[in-house]
Amino acid sequence: MGVVCIFSYAVPEGKSGQQAVDMLQKNVELLGATRSGNFCVDCETYQSNSQNISQRLIHILHNSEHPASCFAALDTGTILVSDLLFDVLMSKLTAAKTGRESFYQQRKGFRIESRGQRYELWDFVIKIGSVSLASNFKGILVEVEYCPCVVASDCWNLIKEMAQSIVGNVADNPPMYIKNKTDPVYSPSDTVNQYLEHFNNFRKTAPQGQPSR
Amino acid sequence: MMDPQLAQALKAAPTNEYLLQGSILDSSLEVLLCRLKGLCDHADSPEEKFVDHEMVYAIKNASIPQPLQYSVRHSLVQPENWQLRYLGHSEMGDKSRHTLIRNCVDVATSDNVLQFLHEVGFRLDHEFVVKGFYFHKGRMKVTVSKIFKMMQQGHTTDNLESIVPSYLVELSVLATAGQDAIAEDMKNFAEQLKPLVQLEKIDHRRLQATGT
Numbered sequence: 021m022g023v024v025c026i027f028s029y030a031v032p033e034g035k036s037g038q039q040a041v042d043m044l045q046k047n048v049e050l051l052g053a054t055r056s057g058n059f060c061v062d063c064e065t066y067q068s069n070s071q072n073i074s075q076r077l078i079h080i081l082h083n084s085e086h087p088a089s090c091f092a093a094l095d096t097g098t099i100l101v102s103d104l105l106f107d108v109l110m111s112k113l114t115a116a117k118t119g120r121e122s123f124y125q126q127r128k129g130f131r132i133e134s135r136g137q138r139y140e141l142w143d144f145v146i147k148i149g150s151v152s153l154a155s156n157f158k159g160i161l162v163e164v165e166y167c168p169c170v171v172a173s174d175c176w177n178l179i180k181e182m183a184q185s186i187v188g189n190v191a192d193n194p195p196m197y198i199k200n201k202t203d204p205v206y207s208p209s210d211t212v213n214q215y216l217e218h219f220n221n222f223r224k225t226a227p228q229g230q231p232s233r
Numbered sequence: 234m235m236d237p238q239l240a241q242a243l244k245a246a247p248t249n250e251y252l253l254q255g256s257i258l259d260s261s262l263e264v265l266l267c268r269l270k271g272l273c274d275h276a277d278s279p280e281e282k283f284v285d286h287e288m289v290y291a292i293k294n295a296s297i298p299q300p301l302q303y304s305v306r307h308s309l310v311q312p313e314n315w316q317l318r319y320l321g322h323s324e325m326g327d328k329s330r331h332t333l334i335r336n337c338v339d340v341a342t343s344d345n346v347l348q349f350l351h352e353v354g355f356r357l358d359h360e361f362v363v364k365g366f367y368f369h370k371g372r373m374k375v376t377v378s379k380i381f382k383m384m385q386q387g388h389t390t391d392n393l394e395s396i397v398p399s400y401l402v403e404l405s406v407l408a409t410a411g412q413d414a415i416a417e418d419m420k421n422f423a424e425q426l427k428p429l430v431q432l433e434k435i436d437h438r439r440l441q442a443t444g445t
Contacts, residue, residue, distance in 0.1 A: 076354065096352050098349050104243070123294065
């Protein structure tokens with residue numbers, strides 16, 4: 021694993037989400053990248069349920085790049101990395117029994133995921149994902165990973181060059197999260213945090229009139 | 234709406250703990266360790282020691298009288314190891330069942346788990362230090378351990394006080410639900426440890442009743 025930058029790619033006017041994804045995939049394949057399976061990053065959100073616990077959101081994310089892990093991100097910025105079984109612990113917090121409330125409850129219609137094709141190109145892994153919120157298409161996220169390095173500032177120029185040839189000038193500047201990161205060493209939690217930022221932005225946008233793909 | 238693959242993985246995860254417990258006096262420790270070394274796997278290597286700091290966290294609110302407890306185990310020997318554990322109520326079952334069964338979910342986590350629990354709304358309930366020895370035979374796990382009270386909060390190396398002059402002996406297996414054949418294996422293994430230690434299914438409710 022290396023350094024990952026995630027870019028939101030705006031669907032060009034007059035094109036459907038699927039057409040835009042097809043175009044990006046074609047671009048990447050023209051660069052010489054080979055398909056290496058599918059990928060999925062999903063996020064489910066829970067909110068605290070009672071007066072006694074302060075208002076809190078827990079986002080539970082899974083990333084197919086780390087299939088045995090579960091990432092639990094709080095709205096305070098803390099992110100816990102744990103075994104997949106953490107989902108069972110989460111279900112204890114959300115279980116309501118007769119006559120009593122649960123501590124946390126799932127936000128209905130808030131499940132969001134980015135799903136699509138994974139590519140490999142020499143030292144790079146490229147992923148083109150269509151984002152859907154409760155099965156409605158919301159946009160496209162392109163992930164570019166440079167594998168041999170874990171220091172973000174050292175490989176931004178390499179990633180930039182690669183990303184620009186796929187998504188154009190969206191990649192002129194590093195993602196805000198990477199810019200503001202204080203710890204120089206990149207970790208899988210940082211990827212999850214970037215996805216979470218994008219997901220939260222997608223959730224804020226009004227539902228698009230476009231039909232899902 | 235969970236990913237079907239994930240749901241399947243979780244279903245197949247071993248979350249049922251079959252458990253037998255007993256205790257020995259400090260003076261009998263050497264003999265029992267010797268016997269366990271002979272019976273368990275890796276008889277030729279020295280026994281494995283562990284020192285863990287266990288912190289039990291609870292979350293409660295007005296509408297829920299019974300708090301939900303998660304415990305954090307932090308290895309003091311390998312400080313990068315953090316585990317978060319949920320233990321359900323133990324089921325005694327009837328006489329035909331040889332062991333206790335309880336729901337047990339053990340999750341390895343990153344080192345910020347204490348901060349995470351705090352922010353989620355959990356508060357520290359109590360903490361202690363466990364020192365002991367660890368053996369395994371196939372999928373059976375045996376621990377011989379002593380529990381220490383921490384006289385000063387947060388001090389895990391000094392100011393420890395042992396509570397009783399004895400060691401807790403536990404034999405456990407993690408399995409998926411309904412694998413009751415394991416209980417039979419455990420009973421046979423416990424037989425082989427007699428009369429050094431008597432491993433039984435202990436009714437925790439009765440202990441709690443006498444404790445209060």
